[in-house]
Amino acid sequence: MNLDADTARARLRAADHAILCTVHDVRGVDAVPVCFSMAGELVAVPVDTVKPKRSTRLQRLVNLERDPRAALLCEHWDRSDWTRLWWVRASVIRATADDAERDHLGALLRTKHPQYDTAPFASLIIFRIRDVTGWSAA
Amino acid sequence: MNLDADTARARLRAADHAILCTVHDVRGVDAVPVCFSMAGELVAVPVDTVKPKRSTRLQRLVNLERDPRAALLCEHWDRSDWTRLWWVRASVIRATADDAERDHLGALLRTKHPQYDTAPFASLIIFRIRDVTGWSAA
Numbered sequence: 001m002n003l004d005a006d007t008a009r010a011r012l013r014a015a016d017h018a019i020l021c022t023v024h025d026v027r028g029v030d031a032v033p034v035c036f037s038m039a040g041e042l043v044a045v046p047v048d049t050v051k052p053k054r055s056t057r058l059q060r061l062v063n064l065e066r067d068p069r070a071a072l073l074c075e076h077w078d079r080s081d082w083t084r085l086w087w088v089r090a091s092v093i094r095a096t097a098d099d100a101e102r103d104h105l106g107a108l109l110r111t112k113h114p115q116y117d118t119a120p121f122a123s124l125i126i127f128r129i130r131d132v133t134g135w136s137a138a
Numbered sequence: 139m140n141l142d143a144d145t146a147r148a149r150l151r152a153a154d155h156a157i158l159c160t161v162h163d164v165r166g167v168d169a170v171p172v173c174f175s176m177a178g179e180l181v182a183v184p185v186d187t188v189k190p191k192r193s194t195r196l197q198r199l200v201n202l203e204r205d206p207r208a209a210l211l212c213e214h215w216d217r218s219d220w221t222r223l224w225w226v227r228a229s230v231i232r233a234t235a236d237d238a239e240r241d242h243l244g245a246l247l248r249t250k251h252p253q254y255d256t257a258p259f260a261s262l263i264i265f266r267i268r269d270v271t272g273w274s275a276a
Contacts, residue, residue: 023167027268027269033213033215069166077155079155
């Protein structure tokens with residue numbers, strides 16, 4: 001049922017997207033699907049230009065300035081076969097990365113998503129992983 | 139880009155599962171995939187017995203006792219075609235429902251997921267919708 005730490009991290013690293021959850025001062029929580037890359041203890045979420053946004057002032061950034069804690073959830077859903085369900089959740093906190101780390105995380109992101117070749121992301125939001133837990137039905 | 143309120147609600151109502159995000163006192167936020175049903179302003183999330191859990195004392199319930207605010211996110215992901223992406227997020231608060239409302243929400247849930255015919259859920263967590271917003275790439 002509980003995924004071991006290595007399996008949970010491997011599934012998160014391989015996931016093609018996740019849900020980023022941040023703390024909102026009025027609503028309590030916000031959640032939005034995001035692309036991301038992961039290297040060691042760092043995770044990068046792009047502020048991209050490919051998927052059109054309502055505003056350049058993203059609510060997720062406003063939330064993170066107020067409270068740097070966040071969660072990243074990836075999951076496998078199967079409507080008909082619930083023995084195949086699993087999810088992995090990383091508890092993360094906004095962090096900084098040096099240029100080499102940023103370059104590496106950015107390169108990983110472009111490898112995962114060729115869409116960024118033609119429409120580069122504007123910047124990266126960096127997080128440090130605090131804990132990864134996972135659950136599997138089988 | 140922004141989905142109108144009726145479209146957002148219709149997509150949420152039709153979604154076969156969602157991510158439930160709650161407030162955690164240390165981690166800031168928690169997130170977990172859930173099944174749910176929706177009727178009017180009420181949403182029901184089952185505490186089920188089909189998908190094995192680590193404990194009968196679910197963290198989501200501990201979180202909601204401390205802070206009744208939550209969010210429910212459903213989304214459509216497409217790895218290769220980002221013009222097809224969309225998501226809908228409901229800001230919700232834990233609430234109560236009368237017996238008729240509970241029966242109706244429970245019946246909707248069993249209609250959506252035949253799995254509950256053979257392994258009934260133990261109880262329902264009820265939320266009242268405060269706001270629904272949605273985004274679509276196209």
